[in-house]
Amino acid sequence: TMRPLRFFSTSTIALILVCGWFTKVAVAQHTEWDGQEQPRTHTTDISHIEMHISFDEPAKKVIGTVIHTLSVLPQQDADSHITFDAADLTIQRVWLQTNNGKHEPLSFDTSTQGKLIINLPKPATFGASMKIGIDYFGFPKRGMYFIEPDTFYTKRPEQVWTQGEGEDNHHWLPTYDSPNDKTTTDMYVTVRANQEALSNGRLVNKKKNR
Numbered sequence: 001t002m003r004p005l006r007f008f009s010t011s012t013i014a015l016i017l018v019c020g021w022f023t024k025v026a027v028a029q030h031t032e033w034d035g036q037e038q039p040r041t042h043t044t045d046i047s048h049i050e051m052h053i054s055f056d057e058p059a060k061k062v063i064g065t066v067i068h069t070l071s072v073l074p075q076q077d078a079d080s081h082i083t084f085d086a087a088d089l090t091i092q093r094v095w096l097q098t099n100n101g102k103h104e105p106l107s108f109d110t111s112t113q114g115k116l117i118i119n120l121p122k123p124a125t126f127g128a129s130m131k132i133g134i135d136y137f138g139f140p141k142r143g144m145y146f147i148e149p150d151t152f153y154t155k156r157p158e159q160v161w162t163q164g165e166g167e168d169n170h171h172w173l174p175t176y177d178s179p180n181d182k183t184t185t186d187m188y189v190t191v192r193a194n195q196e197a198l199s200n201g202r203l204v205n206k207k208k209n210r
Contacts, residue, residue: 040178043079044070049175049183054190055160060146062172063137067097071129078123082132085170085177086116089138094118097131106132116174134174143168158195 048069055062072079091110095103109117118132147159162172170177186204189197193208 040180042176042178042181043073043075044082044176045073046070046176046181046183048185049173050186050188051173052188052190053172055146057146057148057158057160059139061137061139062144064173065133065135066173066175067131067133068175069129069131072124072126074126078125080120080123082118082120084116084118084134084174085114085167086110086136086174087114088140088142088171089116089136089174091116091134091136091174093133093135095133096121097133103133114170136174138172140171143171 046068050067050069051064052066053062053064068084070082091108094106094108094116096106098104104121106121107119109119116134120130124130143164144160144162147156147161149156149158162169164172164177166179167177169175185201187199187201189199190209191197
């Protein structure tokens with residue numbers, strides 16, 4: 001039996017799954033900026049992220065759907081594409097969610113290492129708002145960690161936890177992965193019945209799948 005849990009958060013991304021008695025706090029997004037560094041430039045402002053994630057723990061695999069609500073920032077020319085950070089991820093499908101809830105498929109390119117470039121149906125001008133959905137899976141090498149017993153630590157509890165500080169979340173979630181864009185989040189996490197999912201934010205609902 002799997003249990004989906006929904007969390008609501010207004011700031012940064014954090015997640016840990018635990019089995020049994022073991023708990024640990026994990027914060028997964030760096031929010032401070034070094035004033036000596038130049039902020040990363042970006043053409044869109046993400047206002048909300050809706051995440052649906054589950055796991056194949058023996059394979060150390062994350063399976064997800066993410067929906068980004070975003071708007072175009074002021075710039076010289078209209079934007080014909082959206083670029084997200086995405087490493088260690090296989091992108092299966094990308095779509096534009098229309099006002100009536102339908103999914104309009106979008107073409108995309110992952111040939112640039114660590115990037116997901118999404119082609120828009122028409123150039124988007126300043127202020128244009130849209131919802132971009134992405135189906136994906138991946139085997140994260142950073143940002144998300146699968147912990148299990150081994151020959152040295154036979155009683156180590158099974159865990160999945162994130163540590164995305166400051167720019168490692170894109171190894172398990174395709175997004176703009178930089179601390180200079182703040183957003184609210186909804187996180188729907190499906191876990192085994194003997195597990196608990198912990199996150200920052202507020203627990204909205206919890207139910208059992210049958």
